[in-house]
Amino acid sequence: MTSQNLHNPSLSQEPPNQWSGATSLPGVPPTVPARGIKRNNPSDSIGTNESSTRILPDYWANPTQKTLSPQDNLLMNECNLVMKSQNIMNLNTDCSIKNHMGNNTHDVNINRVHSPTSRLEIKWNSMPWFHGKISREQAEQLLQPRIDGLFLVRESTNFPGDYTLCVCYQSKVEHYRIKYHDRNLTIDDEEFFENLEKLIEHYQLDADGLCTKLVKCLPKESGSKLLLKETVQNCHDNDLFVIQENELEICEPIGKGEFGEVMLGKWKKQKVAVKVLKDSSEAEAILMKSLHHENLVNLLGVVRRVDQVLLVTEYMSKGSLVDYLRSRGRQHVTKRDQINFAFDTSAGMEYLERMHVVHRDLAARNVLIAENGVAKVSDFGLARTEKNTCLESAKLPIKWTAPEALKQNKFSNKSDMWSFGILLWEIYSFGRVPYPRIPLVDVVKHVEKGYKMEAPEGCPPEVYEIMRQAWDLNPDNRPTFKEVKSKLQQLKLTTV
Secondary structure, X not given: OOOOOOEEOOOOOOXXXXXXXXXXXXXXXXXXOOOOOOOOXXXXXXXXXXXXXOOOOOOOOOOOOOOOOOOOOOOOOOOOOOOOOOOOOEEOOOOOEEOOOOOOOEEOOOOOOOOOOOOOOOOOOOOOOEOOOOOHHHHHHHOOOOOOOEEEEEEOOOOOOXXXXXXXXXXXXXXXXXXXXOOEEEOOOOOOEOOHHHHHHHHHHOOOOOOOOOOEEOOOOOHHHHHHHHHHHHOOOOXXXXXXHHXXXXXXXXXXXXXXXXXXXXXXXXXXXXXXXXXXXXXXXXXXXXXXXXXXXXXXXXXEOOOOEEEEEEOOOOOEHXXXXXXXXXXXXXXXXXXXXXXXXXXXHHHHHHOOEEOOOOOHHHEEEOOOOOEEEOOOOOOEEHHHOOOOOOOXXXXXXXXXXXXXXXOOHHHHHHHHHHHHHHHHOOOOOOOOXXXXXXXXXXXXXXXXXOOOOOOOXXXXXXXXXXXXXXXXXXXXXXXXXXXXXXXXXXXX
């Protein structure tokens, strides 16, 4: 697929003749060129004499489809994806489409083909991804958190009878027009589908020119979505969202860590996790508020007591990764599960790396599993920004902590990479404790001499090589999470 429906931030209604302008041919829409070469990055510039449309890369290779967790993380930004086609439209220097017809927003019409009068009357209202007659602005408000591959389908407001596919990518929302052609549906005039369901299934398997593969659909608004929306509306940039204690029901304990006990709670009829901090510091909450990614546990708000702070987060029904691995074992945890857990964790850590945040306590016990099987990094009690990684006082997990962090208090994304290597070993040993035959007091001594654990039984050699690289005594020689995520992404494609 080499073409895509693009939107114009300056237009919201279709003008009488949207193609008329300083350089356009009267009443003639732009044509889509033949299949071309996909660009490496959607932000690549477009030359003024370039005749082919801009093509976006396959970004998210995820063969496993999962249901959207209703409490994923939030990212709120505006988005413009633009096109240059045979000098029909003018582009401003900021890559927005320049149109002299007005200041409204609309989906750009590409190779407009009038819909046949005898269409099949299909009711899509029962499909979770179909949101019916909502506007472009409403779709962008609903598509939060802005997770790559999160999508919905709406009825087109500019071309009645057609549809619009709205997809999140890099904190933005891209809008693709889905039109009818000879009783079939198409986005690019190259791939045709007999109905919307077939079209969605195709782009869930392959981005095929879209900005990203369709990963998760946004279900129609439910109680969970309303809860998250209300949280966002009440959350200010410079303050935490405060939940009144009388609104929160605290139930039984579900976990306990170094920095506080975790309880099951109910807030606005939704299950939540409540972390009771041992001190009244809000540092963990403030940091979590600034982090939004589908593979990080989402903070909903805080409850302030006189001498305590309660962190209210999304509820991860399947518990910690280490308990999940140990309780299910080889009979139930498949190789695909293992590579998915590894990739999900690397994706969350790659985001922290980009945000210049060091976790400092990465381990399978601090990775949680959602109901849909997605792994998310949690427990940010030790996390700090790169500029403030000095550890004041805490009990360090020796078997998971890099030598330079233990000896010299040097924490970095590379020390997190060391811990990630240990976490990979945990995944492929089904939750065993690392360095099983070495007493704890001797672990550091062995590690400093260059000792590396052997590969767990059944561990793919490519994954074990990542472990060995992560355990290099020189932090500079360890890979980045971006590099590791890319390798694991490729392994996902070949894991069955």
